[in-house]
Amino acid sequence: MSEEWNDLVKHMPTLLKQLTSQLLRPWNDRGLLPQKGVYVFYEDEKPIYIGRTNNMSRRLNQHCNPSSGHNSATFAFNIAKREAIKQGMNVQLTRSQLEVDPAFSKLYLEAKVRVSKMPVRVIEINDPIVQTLFEVYAAMCLDTREYNDFDTH
Numbered sequence: 001m002s003e004e005w006n007d008l009v010k011h012m013p014t015l016l017k018q019l020t021s022q023l024l025r026p027w028n029d030r031g032l033l034p035q036k037g038v039y040v041f042y043e044d045e046k047p048i049y050i051g052r053t054n055n056m057s058r059r060l061n062q063h064c065n066p067s068s069g070h071n072s073a074t075f076a077f078n079i080a081k082r083e084a085i086k087q088g089m090n091v092q093l094t095r096s097q098l099e100v101d102p103a104f105s106k107l108y109l110e111a112k113v114r115v116s117k118m119p120v121r122v123i124e125i126n127d128p129i130v131q132t133l134f135e136v137y138a139a140m141c142l143d144t145r146e147y148n149d150f151d152t153h
Contacts, residue, residue: 008130012137015123015130019138024119027060034124038134040142041075041118047142048118049075052131056122064116066109070095078147079111080104 024042033056041049041063053059062072070077077095084091084104091098098104125131139148 008133011130012134015125015134016138016141019121019123020142022121022123024121027064027116027118027120033057033060033122036126036131037122037124038131038138039120039122040138040144041115041120043114043118047121047144049078049147050135050139050142050144051075052125052135054128060120064112066112068112070099070108073108073112073115075147076111076115077108078149079114080108082146083107083111 019038019040024045027039027041035056036054037056038050038052039056039060040047051059051063062068063075065073068076077099081091081098084098084107087107089103091104093101099108125134136150139145139150
């Protein structure tokens with residue numbers, strides 16, 4: 001077991017180099033998107049959110065779709081929540097309660113628009129274990145922990 005783990009871990013730097021060497025592209029550029037893998041949203045050429053999926057095109061769309069809910073557009077939800085805190089709003093409500101609060105829902109929609117303007121880098125990774133490990137590894141290396149907290153909700 002530890003040999004298998006060591007093999008997985010030693011490939012993480014190589015995967016990170018492959019990911020970061022990809023060209024930045026619009027999230028909706030479906031021309032060359034892999035089906036399964038890991039993606040990173042960038043803002044001002046800085047990586048700010050990483051995720052993994054088994055349906056890349058659908059998942060990226062969910063992050064930006066105005067009708068996506070808090071379980072689908074989690075990145076935008078996290079952006080909106082941080083903005084709400086800055087504005088002194090009560091964010092101690094459940095995610096479902098925040099989503100329907102008029103003041104918060106305005107921030108949430110604005111965050112989805114913001115995310116829709118962000119380019120991405122993607123890498124194909126089919127193995128779910130490698131996806132999971134790499135998502136956390138890349139989040140730490142690329143310092144996306146402001147929006148990637150890996151907490152359950």
